[in-house]
Amino acid sequence: MAHEVSSDLYARAISLMPGGVSSPVRAVKPFPLYISRGQGGRIFDEDGESYIDTVLGFGPLILGHAHPSVVRALQEQAADGTLYGAPHRKEVELAEMVNSHFPSMEMMRFVSSGTEATMHALRLARGCTGHDIIVKMDGGFHGAHDSVLVRSGSGALEHGVPDSLGVPGEVAGNTLVTDYNDPVGLSEMLDAHRGQVAAVVMEPMLGNVGPVTPNPGYLKEVRRITEEHGVLLMFDEVITGLRLSLGGAQKAYGVRPDITVLGKVLGGGLPMGAFGASREIMSNISPVGKVYQAGTFSGNPMSLTAGIETIKELDRIGLDVLNAEGERLRSDLARSVRKTGIKATVRGEASMFQVFFGDGPLQNSRQIMTCDRERYMRYYRSMLRFGVYLPPSQFETCFLCTAHEREDLRAISDAFAQSLEALQ
Ligand SMILES: Cc1ncc(COP(=O)(O)O)c(C=O)c1O
Secondary structure, X not given: OOOHHHHHHXXXXXXXXXXXXXXHHHOOOOOOOOEEEEEEOEEEEOOOOEEEEOOHHXXXXXXXXXXXXXXXXXXXXXXXXXXXOOOOHHHHHHHHHHHHHOOOOOEEEEEOOHHHHHHHHHHHHHHHHOOOEEEEEOXXXXXXXHHHOEEOOOOOOOEOEEOOOOOXXXXXXXXXXXXXXXXXXXXXXXXXXXXXXXXXXXXXXXXXXXXXXXXXXXHHHHHHHHHHOOOEEEEEOOOOEOOOEOOHHHHHOOOOOOEEEEOHHHHOOOOOEEEEEOHHHHOOEOOOOOEOOOOOOOOOHHHHHHHHXXXXXXXXXXXXXXXXXXXXXXXXXXXXXHHHOOOOEEEEEOOEEEEEOOOOOOOOHHHHOOOOHHHHXXXXXXXXXXXXXXXXXXXXXXXXXXXXXXXXXXXXXXXXXXXXXXXX
């Protein structure tokens, strides 16, 4: 596959955009594929090749590309205008839908991305508690803004350090980082900073180092510890919301956070985010309260239309079939791993999966980072040759959508088995 058109487009892009891309994880050596079209569970590149898509826009496209009812509703909405800068019916409709699946979100705000949602939600947590410190999990990703572009410092009880140039040390110093799946570490951290912490923000299931599921009882223990310390618990369900279950991880694991952040599937493929909490907490948001939040495109009718149509369809079909396909695929992949004896571990839940080229417990980011990156990239290239489009990093989550057909899943399993043979 020469991919001449992609190569030419990249040669033009590289002088116009850093790394030739609009977001860093899309950069692949020697050049990324340029996508011309998505249809159902497939994408097509500019050179005319087609692939089974397991990236799905990094998660939002749970119904696949260009789902007919989403497309139809968007066409109708576009004809009625794309932006009003004023309240409209669909905000009320989507808020009611979200509240029915996430009862913890008694009130909410719609924004335009997951990044925006976590940024405002953290300001809310700080504003309503009067505390500046937040705690995040090592390897947890909450968007590209200063408070959360932070990694752990040297000691377990150290304040975080910037994970990007340009993040002020004082901002990073207000973020503490602890290990996922380590309730004792969290409890000690909160003890050491009693009365200073606004919130613990976490992906209930890590998704941005690949999928890392919570150990049994872990999330309930986090809930107990945060309550005991009088600290707000914020679930960033940008990936898990409307995906792990329709009510997200909070429904699946029976844990009610104080603040919830949604994105990805909520926007049905258009830019979208939301944050919500109890009426008491949300009444701190302007214009009712003193925590400021605003956005020109917040709650725009196009994103809301795609979100409403997506949730309507999910309500109609449920997630059981899709999740069962995920389970089947993971067990097929794990069988191939056992057959070849290669050092790899298949992880995930519901319609999410990833293959880690490593073994051991893989319960937190540090353990995941020991996996073999070079081997993953060889696997990635091999899968591409077999027509399966994976994220170009092991530390991302692969997704299935309702448009994937049984043959697509079989093709993924077959490609995987053959790729592993070649990696021996
Ligand atoms: C858990 C989580 N939170 C927040 C974000 C940021 O969302 P967005 O890319 O829409 O800004 C992401 C993006 O991948 C995410 O996975």
